[in-house]
Amino acid sequence: MVFNQTEKQERSYLQQIITRLKQIISHTDVSVKDHVDTLAEYKDYLWNNKDIDPHEIRSMRESILNHFAIGESVIDKRRRLAQIVDIPYFGRIDFQEKSENRPIIPVYIGIHTFHDTESRTTVIYDWRAPISSMFYDYELGEASYQSPSGEIKGDISLKRQYRIRAGKMEFMIESALTVHDDILQKELSANADDKMKNIVATIQREQNRIIRNEEARTLIIQGVAGSGKTSIALHRIAYLLYAFQGSLSSNDILIISPNKVFADYISNVLPELGEETVPETSMEQILSEVLNHKYKYFSFFEQVNELLTKPTPDFIERIEYKSSFDFIASLDRFILYIENHYFRAKDVKLTKHITVPSEFIEEQFHRFNRYPMRQRFEAMTDYILDMMKVQYAFTVTTVERNFLKKEIKRMFAGNNDLQVYKDFFVWMGKPELFKMRKNRILEYADIAPLAYLHIALEGGTKNYVKHLLVDEMQDYSPIQYKVMQKLFPCRKTVLGDTNQSVNPYGSSTADMIQKALIMGEIMKLCKSYRSTCEITEFAQQIRTNTELEPVARHGKKPQVLQFDNEKEELSAIKNLIVTHQASAYKSLGIVCKTESQACEMAEKLQIPDIHFLSNQSSDFVQGIVITSAHMAKGLEFDEVIIPQVDDKNYHSEIDRSMLYVAVTRAMHRLTLTYSGTKHTPFI
Numbered sequence: 001m002v003f004n005q006t007e008k009q010e011r012s013y014l015q016q017i018i019t020r021l022k023q024i025i026s027h028t029d030v031s032v033k034d035h036v037d038t039l040a041e042y043k044d045y046l047w048n049n050k051d052i053d054p055h056e057i058r059s060m061r062e063s064i065l066n067h068f069a070i071g072e073s074v075i076d077k078r079r080r081l082a083q084i085v086d087i088p089y090f091g092r093i094d095f096q097e098k099s100e101n102r103p104i105i106p107v108y109i110g111i112h113t114f115h116d117t118e119s120r121t122t123v124i125y126d127w128r129a130p131i132s133s134m135f136y137d138y139e140l141g142e143a144s145y146q147s148p149s150g151e152i153k154g155d156i157s158l159k160r161q162y163r164i165r166a167g168k169m170e171f172m173i174e175s176a177l178t179v180h181d182d183i184l185q186k187e188l189s190a191n192a193d194d195k196m197k198n199i200v201a202t203i204q205r206e207q208n209r210i211i212r213n214e215e216a217r218t219l220i221i222q223g224v225a226g227s228g229k230t231s232i233a234l235h236r237i238a239y240l241l242y243a244f245q246g247s248l249s250s251n252d253i254l255i256i257s258p259n260k261v262f263a264d265y266i267s268n269v270l271p272e273l274g275e276e277t278v279p280e281t282s283m284e285q286i287l288s289e290v291l292n293h294k295y296k297y298f299s300f301f302e303q304v305n306e307l308l309t310k311p312t313p314d315f316i317e318r319i320e321y322k323s324s325f326d327f328i329a330s331l332d333r334f335i336l337y338i339e340n341h342y343f344r345a346k347d348v349k350l351t352k353h354i355t356v357p358s359e360f361i362e363e364q365f366h367r368f369n370r371y372p373m374r375q376r377f378e379a380m381t382d383y384i385l386d387m388m389k390v391q392y393a394f395t396v397t398t399v400e401r402n403f404l405k406k407e408i409k410r411m412f413a414g415n416n417d418l419q420v421y422k423d424f425f426v427w428m429g430k431p432e433l434f435k436m437r438k439n440r441i442l443e444y445a446d447i448a449p450l451a452y453l454h455i456a457l458e459g460g461t462k463n464y465v466k467h468l469l470v471d472e473m474q475d476y477s478p479i480q481y482k483v484m485q486k487l488f489p490c491r492k493t494v495l496g497d498t499n500q501s502v503n504p505y506g507s508s509t510a511d512m513i514q515k516a517l518i519m520g521e522i523m524k525l526c527k528s529y530r531s532t533c534e535i536t537e538f539a540q541q542i543r544t545n546t547e548l549e550p551v552a553r554h555g556k557k558p559q560v561l562q563f564d565n566e567k568e569e570l571s572a573i574k575n576l577i578v579t580h581q582a583s584a585y586k587s588l589g590i591v592c593k594t595e596s597q598a599c600e601m602a603e604k605l606q607i608p609d610i611h612f613l614s615n616q617s618s619d620f621v622q623g624i625v626i627t628s629a630h631m632a633k634g635l636e637f638d639e640v641i642i643p644q645v646d647d648k649n650y651h652s653e654i655d656r657s658m659l660y661v662a663v664t665r666a667m668h669r670l671t672l673t674y675s676g677t678k679h680t681p682f683i
């Protein structure tokens with residue numbers, strides 16, 4: 001007999017589970033209060049009895065810590081239960097193991113495990129549990145999963161999906177499929193009214209393979225626009241935190257994200273999955289820290305902006321060269337050259353009678369070659385003085401020791417990063433490839449190689465990071481990956497889409513990243529979930545990707561509207577905004593090519609509810625947003641308007657990238673406008 005066979009039975013079972021969950025939550029409330037009261041009593045006791053003996057204090061201290069730890073775990077349990085009370089589960093499989101006399105067990109799957117200690121049953125399985133993997137991987141019939149004791153084979157006899165909201169079952173679907181299309185369609189047709197959401201209920205098989213990949217030390221995910229890369233990467237983090245509990249915690253992970261708005265946009269996913277948020281940083285922050293915040297430099301955003309507005313051939317050449325593997329090879333050769341030529345030893349007269357000979361000092365520089373060059377001086381000084389002690393029974397004073405160390409440091413000609421970096425271009429015979437801007441501002445393309453040199457000279461590995469997640473991988477150059485590899489020699493998940501590069505002269509493909517990191521398994525995501533077929537088809541005109549497969553979801557065809565002049569275009573955009581406001585859509589992105597165009601447009605539109613997102617913004621905002629394509633990258637909107645798509649505004653390859661990014665932000669509706677006679681040749 002099937003457990004909870006009918007929908008009626010399922011509905012009543014759901015209420016039963018919710019009642020039980022609420023009961024346990026109220027028990028935990030009592031338990032938390034008990035712990036808090038006990039801790040307060042201890043505090044009072046300690047406060048009122050100043051003369052208690054040390055033994056008693058020690059034992060009380062242990063009890064306090066114990067109560068505190070138990071209290072924390074009860075709070076944590078309460079938090080998890082409170083999180084699942086609204087949506088206890090979303091799926092179910094009935095599984096029977098192949099071995100003899102095994103019963104069919106109904107496996108209800110939700111965001112967290114719920115083990116009822118009273119009935120000693122696991123009522124709900126965490127979506128990350130090994131057994132739950134079958135929900136995503138198999139249809140009805142034979143199935144298997146990996147348990148800690150090996151592969152478990154069996155048979156799935158029933159598969160159900162539920163849509164439960166606020167404790168009420170909206171509907172349930174019984175299906176043979178992995179994830180039923182109707183449920184996926186419903187999720188995808190929903191409006192984007194908030195930050196990124198979790199997708200546990202509808203993870204697709206190919207996405208599940210990426211989430212649960214535990215083998216790859218470096219996983220490189222190349223996925224088309226809207227294929228769920230960012231979502232999947234965050235679910236992967238939640239999965240790894242579950243699978244490696246005890247050895248991996250949220251604080252061991254670091255996300256490199258393109259900007260603060262994006263970081264804010266994705267910040268809800270991990271908490272929704274019951275995990276704590278993970279530290280986040282940017283490439284610029286990392287490089288700046290390596291260089292001790294010593295230099296002023298143009299940001300990546302400024303580099304892209306210059307390429308969009310006033311690119312010069314030599315600027316492009318500098319960026320292109322610094323993004324090549326040839327450049328990395330030269331830099332490595334130069335580091336070897338520094339090793340062999342930058343340390344020029346001299347005799348050091350330590351006292352009236354004792355001089356340390358230059359040959360001896362030189363020898364020590366090479367003896368300690370396992371250390372980065374600038375870290376050797378301390379070890380060399382100690383070694384030299386130890387040897388003198390052994391040979392001449394001579395002990396030095398601190399002053400003499402410091403003097404020797406200072407002298408050794410002075411013998412090294414590579415103590416100034418920037419000077420060494422400039423020397424490099426002279427050494428290569430290409431001094432023209434280094435250009436400092438007005439007020440000693442460095443170009444963005446110079447920051448990563450400068451940091452690479454700094455690490456070679458001074459070290460700086462950050463071993464506290466155990467997993468690094470890099471989003472928008474295409475926008476980082478090979479030398480930036482080299483720096484990442486040196487700083488974070490840990491496991492990595494790297495994801496992006498070559499077609500969405502805003503850095504065409506310094507971008508990286510999955511193969512280049514694999515080469516720069518010297519390893520990496522590449523996995524592809526080809527199905528696009530974000531946009532309707534019509535929008536995806538339109539985007540394909542701008543950049544064709546033969547591997548792309550749209551999810552069958554239909555909507556209105558994108559519109560390209562022509563106007564006689566700017567004024568008419570502006571008034572049409574205003575009308576489109578009014579139409580949007582009257583529609584059921586929740587978000588609208590007006591995406592311009594550059595930030596200054598977006599800023600100008602926001603001023604001209606003069607509509608009170610529009611939020612202008614600049615590269616300095618830090619919060620994701622809902623509603624109507626006006627921004628540049630660069631800032632819109634990674635975000636999505638129900639509706640997108642792209643103004644000024646005339647042939648002058650969008651004509652170069654970098655313009656094409658910007659247009660592609662802008663178009664692929666739209667989920668349901670897309671309109672492009674221009675004034676003048678010709679629209680861009682890209683559409």
Ligand SMILES: Nc1ncnc2c1ncn2[C@@H]1O[C@H](COP(=O)(O)OP(=O)(O)OP(=O)(O)O)[C@@H](O)[C@H]1O
Nearest residue numbers: 199202203204225226227228229230231529530634
């Ligand atoms: N299995 C899924 N079920 C439901 N929604 C999904 C699924 N996979 C992806 N999506 C949705 O598709 C949209 C795009 O996801 P996401 O932003 O992670 O894609 P991306 O590949 O990082 O996009 P891009 O590179 O274009 O910024 C999101 O709304 C996400 O919720």
